[in-house]
Amino acid sequence: MKIKKILVSQPKPTSDKSPYFDIAQRHGVEVVFRPFIKVEGLTAKEFRQQKINIQEFTAVIFTARTAIDHFFRISEELRITIPDTMKYFCTTEAIALYLQKYIQYRKRKIFHASTGKLADLLPFLAKHAKEKFLYAISDVHKDDSCVLDEKISYTKAVMYRTVSNDFTPEEQFDYDMLLFFSPSGIDSLKKNFPNFEQGDIKMGCFGASTAKAIKDAGFRLDMEAPTEKAPSVTAALDMYLTAQEA
Numbered sequence: 001m002k003i004k005k006i007l008v009s010q011p012k013p014t015s016d017k018s019p020y021f022d023i024a025q026r027h028g029v030e031v032v033f034r035p036f037i038k039v040e041g042l043t044a045k046e047f048r049q050q051k052i053n054i055q056e057f058t059a060v061i062f063t064a065r066t067a068i069d070h071f072f073r074i075s076e077e078l079r080i081t082i083p084d085t086m087k088y089f090c091t092t093e094a095i096a097l098y099l100q101k102y103i104q105y106r107k108r109k110i111f112h113a114s115t116g117k118l119a120d121l122l123p124f125l126a127k128h129a130k131e132k133f134l135y136a137i138s139d140v141h142k143d144d145s146c147v148l149d150e151k152i153s154y155t156k157a158v159m160y161r162t163v164s165n166d167f168t169p170e171e172q173f174d175y176d177m178l179l180f181f182s183p184s185g186i187d188s189l190k191k192n193f194p195n196f197e198q199g200d201i202k203m204g205c206f207g208a209s210t211a212k213a214i215k216d217a218g219f220r221l222d223m224e225a226p227t228e229k230a231p232s233v234t235a236a237l238d239m240y241l242t243a244q245e246a
Contacts, residue, residue, distance in 0.1 A: 001176065001200045002176075002244070003027075003029055003176040003177050003202060003241060003244060004029055004030060004176055005029065005030045005032065005174065005175050005176050005177075006029055006030070006031050006032065006175065006176065006177040006178075006179065006237075007032050007034055007175040007177070007178050007179065008020065008031055008032065008033050008034070008179045009034065009035055009036040009037075009178070009179060009180050009181060009185045010033060010035055010179075010181060011033060011035055012033035013033070018234075019232075019234035019235075019238075020033075020234060023234060023237055023238050023241065026238070027238075027241045027242075027245070029241065032175070035165050036164065036165055036180070036184070036185040036188035036189060036192075037162050037163065037164060037165050037182065037184045037185055037188050038162075038163060038164075038165040039066055039138070039160050039161070039162060039163075040160060040161050040162075040163050041069075041070045041073060041074070041159065041160045041161075042070070042074070042158065042159055042160060042161065043077075044074060044077040044078050047074050047078070047157075047158075047159065048078075050157060050158065052134070052155060052157050054074075054075055054078070054080050054082075054134065054157075055080055056132065057086075057132045057133065057134040057155070058085070058086065058087060058131045058132050058133075059086065059087040059088070059089060059128065059131040059132065059133045059134070060086065060087070060088055060089070060133070060134045060135075060136060061089045061090075061118075061121070061125075061133055061134070061135045061136065061154065062088065062089070062090045062091070062095055062096075062099075062136055063090075063091045063095070063116075063118060063137075064095065064138075065094075065095055065098045066138070066160060067136040067137065067138070067159060067160070068095070068098055068099060068101070068102065068136075070136070070159040070160045071136045071159055072102045074159055082103075084107065084108065085109075086108070086109075087108075087109040087110075087111070087128060087131060088108065088109070088110045088111070089110075089111050089112070089121055089124055089125060089128075089133075090110070090111070090112040090113070090121075091112070091113050091115075091116050091117065091118055091120075091121055092112060092113065092114065092115075092116045093112050093114065095112065096110050096111075096112035111124040111128075112124075118148070122148075122151055125148070125151055125152050126151045126152070128152075129151060129152050129153075131152070132153060132154075132155075133152050133153065133154035133155070134154070134155055134157050135148070135154050135155065135156045135157065136157055136159050137156055137157065137158055137159070138158065138159075138160050138161060138162055139158050139160075139161040139162065140161070140162045140182075140183075140184055162182075162184045164184075164187070164188040164191050164192065165188065166188075166191075166192060167192045167193075173193065175201065176200075176201060176202065177201065177202040177203070177204065177222075178201060178202070178203050178204070179203075179204045179205065179206075179233060179237070180203070180204070180205045180206075180210050180213075180214065181205065181206050181207065181210060181233070182207070182209070182210055183209055183210055183212075183213035185210070186210070186213040186214055186217050186219075187213075189217075190217060198219050198220055202222040202223065202240075203219055203220060203221055203222055203223070204221075204222060204223030204224065204225070204233065204236065204237060204240065205221065205223070205224055205225070205233075206224075206225050206226070206232075206233045207226075211224050222240070223236055223237065223240045224236065
């Protein structure tokens with residue numbers, strides 16, 4: 001079956017230079033961006049149930065810009081003033097720069113890794129091991145406790161959750177291929193379409209945990225990234241469509 005319409009379960013890229021648009025043109029396919037999941041912030045009341053006092057901490061760890069948004073939102077709702085002495089540790093420079101939305105960047109102590117991996121942030125964390133760290137996370141997150149446990153004292157604080165982005169009855173589901181990026185996306189697929197049968201529909205994914213979720217759900221995995229030849233989903237998709245056309 002020729003692939004004509006592909007669902008990418010992520011928000012539409014803000015830049016016209018996204019590889020997805022090149023792929024659509026090169027292979028004559030329609031690419032639709034429609035997330036299966038969305039982020040929802042915890043209410044101040046829900047956050048209080050964790051019995052965490054933000055004012056007791058001297059440093060915060062961020063692995064996503066979303067975490068920054070909800071950290072400052074919850075602090076504001078709880079009428080907490082974040083002191084100028086607070087230290088911020090981020091897994092990428094882009095995440096660190098996003099702090100400018102809420103604080104005077106140049107006047108604060110901000111540290112960041114360059115790879116996006118928490119492990120590569122450890123040298124900075126270790127140098128400030130005496131700080132009391134708050135780790136702002138989602139309810140669904142990678143369990144990286146073993147990375148941090150040996151170096152610092154920290155507390156995980158769930159500040160937002162990942163929920164199903166439900167389809168409406170009016171939305172057509174006539175795709176030839178589905179691309180997933182997290183196990184939560186597979187959960188949402190099953191929730192939205194409990195009688196879903198894969199048949200000839202192709203499935204692709206990014207990440208080992210997502211691949212496992214697809215297989216555990218009883219679906220067939222047709223395309224997986226990253227690989228040595230395809231480090232990204234777009235590279236894998238381009239290769240897959242080229243092979244299908246051969």
